[in-house]
Structures are given as structure tokens and as C-alpha cells.
Amino acid sequence: MTLPLTFSSEVAAARARNQPIVALESTIITHGMPWPQNLETAQAVEQAVRDAGAVPATIACLDGHIHAGLEPDYLATLAQTQNARKISRADLAVCLSEGWTGATTVAATMICAHLAGIGTFATGGIGGVHRGAELTFDISADLYELAQTPVTVVAAGAKAILDLPKTLEVLETLGVPVIGYQSDELPAFWSRKSGLPAPLRMDSAVQIADAHRMRAQLGLPGGQLVANPIPASAEIPAETITPIIEAALRDATGISAKEVTPFLLSRIHDLTGGASLQANIALVLNNARLAAEIAKEMAR
Numbered sequence: 001m002t003l004p005l006t007f008s009s010e011v012a013a014a015r016a017r018n019q020p021i022v023a024l025e026s027t028i029i030t031h032g033m034p035w036p037q038n039l040e041t042a043q044a045v046e047q048a049v050r051d052a053g054a055v056p057a058t059i060a061c062l063d064g065h066i067h068a069g070l071e072p073d074y075l076a077t078l079a080q081t082q083n084a085r086k087i088s089r090a091d092l093a094v095c096l097s098e099g100w101t102g103a104t105t106v107a108a109t110m111i112c113a114h115l116a117g118i119g120t121f122a123t124g125g126i127g128g129v130h131r132g133a134e135l136t137f138d139i140s141a142d143l144y145e146l147a148q149t150p151v152t153v154v155a156a157g158a159k160a161i162l163d164l165p166k167t168l169e170v171l172e173t174l175g176v177p178v179i180g181y182q183s184d185e186l187p188a189f190w191s192r193k194s195g196l197p198a199p200l201r202m203d204s205a206v207q208i209a210d211a212h213r214m215r216a217q218l219g220l221p222g223g224q225l226v227a228n229p230i231p232a233s234a235e236i237p238a239e240t241i242t243p244i245i246e247a248a249l250r251d252a253t254g255i256s257a258k259e260v261t262p263f264l265l266s267r268i269h270d271l272t273g274g275a276s277l278q279a280n281i282a283l284v285l286n287n288a289r290l291a292a293e294i295a296k297e298m299a300r
Contacts, residue, residue: 004096005115007057008069014055015117020295022049022288023068023113023121023151026060029075030084030103031262032124033277034269039079041281045288049122052292059112061087061095061102068116078103086258088141106153107145110223114149119212119298121153122291124284125189126225128158128167130260131249138260139170147174151223152212154181154291156230156283160189161245161264168196177215177224179208181290187229190279191238198227205290209297228290234282236275244271 007015014021024045029038046056057069060078070078078084078101087095087102089111095102104112106126113121127140146153158167168186171178180186180198188194202208208226215224229235248267255263268276 003115004065006065006067007116008067008071010055011057011069011116018299020054020292020299021057021118021120022054022291022295023109023116023118024049024056024058024288025106025109025121025123026058026078026103027086027105028124028284029058029079030081031086032265033280035080037277037281039076041284042075042079044281045122045284048285048288049292052289052296054292054295056288057113057116057118059104059109059116061092061100061104064096064099066096066112066115068112068118089145090141106142106155107140110145110149110151110153113151119151120291120295121151122284122287123153123155124280124287125157125159126153126155127261128162128164129170131161131163133163133166143167143170143174143176146171146176146225147222149223150212150216150221152208152226152294153223154226154228154287154294156189156287157187157194157227158189159261160191160241161249161261161268164188164194164196168199171225172199174222175220176222177211179211179224179226181208181226181228183227183229186227188238189283190230190236190241190276192229192232192235193238202226205293205297208294212294212298226290226294228287230279230283231286234279236272236279241268241272241276244268247271
């Protein structure tokens, strides 16, 4: 059976020339930002990857195919799609077999990137252990994907709406390398500091690429999480954002499953007067640039 995988013309050309490629997720487009900022951000992130010397491959599921790289008209259409499914490992196969329009989460993007031969992926923040998970068992599939799919993921840590200490504990239990980039402390998405020490620290893309290759040589499953702090000029300090997150969490009572994170991000956007969205854009661009540097080192 032929793998349902389609490459954009730009990504196909990059593969033929053995150029570095960076995977980008699509739920940030359909579920993470409002129109038209979602399209503008997606275009800006793709351009940031190009400017850093790599080729962007925004991943989504369309018409029964995994698209590794979206042509400009496909990207614009996806950004205005109202009913795109939020796809993870559990429903990826059904999405393709049923021909749904599916935006890929971190977990699904990792799976699709690996199928496409792409080893580096830039996102905003990963999912993790939700607050109250000791009662709800609400833990993102992103963590388990990091433990089994060999893709290096660059993120500004886990989303700050989560239980960050428990998220770190699960990552450690699963054997996922958590690397603070030029930092001894893990970032907390909108904030540069979380109060949690980074288990590992690396200061260059060369080190990160070397560690990725060594894991493959050792036969170790899974990828790496590179925790890249938001630029200082764009951060919302923890003392400012924490009470806003707490208020949004109180407002989210009764909301569950895949709707929790989009609701919280939207509510925090409202409570910060849009400042959280601007910080989100800045950190995604920052992650895209670092991922491009890592991809270039891997391509060497």
C-alpha cells in the first residue's frame, strides 16, 4: 500500500537537493490563533525558517493525504477552515481514511515528519500533564510521542497552563532528553523562567544535532525536547501571567478533552488584551530560527 504522503514543490525540491527541512505543526493555525493573525504568523514562521537557511514543511492532513509542506493557497484555505479536526496519534489513521481536513498536533506532526524523513520540528509549546491530572488522568500524547518518535522538537517549554513539574517528571520517566537551550532553567512558554532546573543544557545547534545522531547510533527510541526560552524583549513575566492563567483555568470549568487548550489560550488572549498572542508569535519565530540551525547541522 502506497504511503499517503504528498510533498509541496518546495519540500520536494529540498529533498532532491538534500537541503535541511524543518517541520511545522498546523494546529497553531486552526486552533491556536484567530484569523487573520494565524495565516500571517504561519507565513512569517515559514519565512523565518527560509531566512535561517532551511526549508519549511508545514504539515496537515488534506483529502486523505499527509501534506509535508503546504502550497500557499492550501495554507490560506486551512487558515480559514472552521471545522478542521485536531489530529493526534489516536485519530491520524481515521482522519486519512475518512478524508477529513486535519490539523496536526505536536504528536501527529512528529509522526508525519518522521514518515517524511524530517528530523527537526519547531512549535510553540508542547502539551503535557494538565492540572488535576491525578484525578482526570489528562496527559497529552505529545509526551509519549517524544518517547518513541525520533524527532528533535524545539519549543518554548510546555504550555504554561499545564502542571509543569508533573510534565517534567513524566518526561524524565519516559526517558526523553529535556535540553535547556543556553539556559540552566526550563522556560514556561510566555515566561523565560519556570523555577524548574533544566535536566540538560546545550549552547549550540551543533551539540543538539550531535546528540540526535548519537541517539540513533545507540538505537535509542524517541526524540529530544529542546526548551528554547522566549526572547527577553517579548516575554510576559511569570508574576504577571500566573494570576491570569489561574483566572482562565477557573473559567474553563466544564470544558474537557481537546477543547481545553484552545479555550484557555483564547481566554488568556482576552485577559491580556492580546499581549499573550504577540508573545506567542515571538516565541514561535524564535523556535523556528533555532530549529533551522539544528536542521542545517543535521544535514551536514
